[in-house]
Amino acid sequence: MDSLGLFIFLMLLYLQWTPAPATEEITWTYTGLVGQPEWSKYFPDCGGTSQSPVDVITTQTKYDTSLIPVTPLGYSQHGNKPFTLYNNGHTVVIEMPEWMGLGGLPWFFTAVQMHLHWGSGGPSHGGSEHTINGLSADAELHVVHYNSELYPNVSIAMTQKDGLAVLGILIVTGEETNPAFNNILNYLQRIRHADQKVSIPAFDVQSLLPKDLGRYYRYNGSLTTPPCYQSVIWTLFHERVQISMAQLLKMETILYSSKAEDPERILLQDNYRATQPLKHRVIFASFSAESGKELSSGEVTAIVIGVMCGCVGLAVIVRFIVKTIRFFKLLHHETVVVNSSTSSWDVLPSNRPATMPRIRETEKAKVKKQDMALNSTCEAEKKEEPLSLQTEP
The missing domain is CATH 1.20.5 (Single alpha-helices involved in coiled-coils or other helix-helix interfaces)
Known part of the structure; x- marks a missing residue:
């Protein structure tokens, strides 16, 4: 074999035994050369049939009476140990202590971390990963847990069908500031660039969740970032959480996806994945649309x-x-009183003396005339008496 043939043979052996680069080493992005449309080329699970996020069409959900409210365990018991906050180039991540967990599911799930997704255009321009009836929120919070009852750690659990449980909280913009989210947002300035970390004071994680933990949507899905393992039991709360416009703008404009040493600074924005086809899956609801009217x-x-x-x-x-x-009654009463004072005979006929009949007046006149006639007769007789005595023999 000549030297050229030997060289070609050795090159073929080298290419055959050189391992391909691991998918974990591939730098993926939301846009660009390895953006969302290209994920499935490098991460096969991203092209699976049970991908997340999805659009929840409420009229097509199925009410499941067995779905009980989820129960955060230890979320309020943050202790004195600080949390770790870091920028991984894709989002801001808050590591959660292992004593925090989640109940209300078929297995016990231990908390791992929580992170945020947002847009770039401010309020009403999208930013959440999940949508409801085609409408997106301004941002979305994910709280990640692994099935510690069946698997020893999150690395193994995330590759299993029932390995992870993620809470999805939709975030909208309002007028009032949300103090709970300031526990995270006030420290973003310290981790502006990718790979930067900082310790922050521990806080009540449950204060980030909606008040109503009993109304939610449940479905089987995946991680929303590569490697897109289809191992997530999703719980998407129906109630939204509200933050102020200033808080949203801080989330959208402070962080960079580039490292501090990179010559070009790239803002970390629009870090949400487009909704994926639901395909064969069914989304279950813990509440009845008829009774709750959503x-x-x-x-x-x-x-x-x-x-x-x-x-x-x-x-x-x-x-x-x-x-x-009452006014008209009083007015009527006053009218009656006035009428009674001006025409009392009409109002009180029983007090008016009865008129005497004319017949009695006529009889009195006759009696008076008779008396007068009698008197005149008596006087005439008296005058004639002496005359008669004188003429008597």
Whole structure:
């Protein structure tokens, strides 16, 4: 074999035994050469049939009476040990202590970490990964747990079908500041560049969650970033959490996906994956759409305020009617009193003396005439008496 043939043979052996680069070493991004459309080329699971996030069409969900409220365990017992906050170039991650866990699922799940997803255009421009009826929120919080009842660590659990449980919290923008999220956002300035870490004071993790943990959507899905393992039991809460516009802008504009030594600074924005086809899966709901009418807390508050205003308005109307009736009664009473003072004979006929019949007046006149005639006769007789005595023999 000549030297050229030997060289070619050795090169073939080298290429055959040189291992291919591991997928973990591939730098993926949300856009660019290894952006979302290219993920499945380098990470096969990203092209699977049970990918996340998804669009939850509420009319197509199935009500499951067996779904009980999820129970955060130890979320409020943060202790004195600080949390670790770091920028991994894709999002901001908060490591959670191992004593925190999650109940209300078929197995016990131990907390691992939580992270955020957001957009770049401020309020009403999207940023959440999951959507409901095609509408996205401004951001989304994920709290990741692994099945510690069946698997020894998160690295093994994430490759198994029932290995992970993730809580999804949709975040919207409002007028009031959310103090709970300031426990994270106030320290972003210290980890502006990728691979930077900082210790932050421990805080109550449950304060980041919605108040209502009993109304949620449940489905089997995947990690929303490479390697996209289809190992997640998703719990997406129906109630949204609210932060202020200033808090959202801080989330969208402070962090960089580039490292401190990189010549070009690239803002960490739009770090959310597009919704994936649901395909054969069914999304279950822990509540009935008919009974709950799928009202948000804001809608419930508006209804309560509307009912209260309606009751107050009704009370005012009733009071007005009562006052009007009393006014007319009083006016009628005063009219009766005035009429009685000017025409009392009409009002009180029983007090008016009865008129004497004319017949009695005629009889009195006759009696008076008879008396007068009698008197005149008597006087005439008296005058004639002496005359008759004188003429008697």
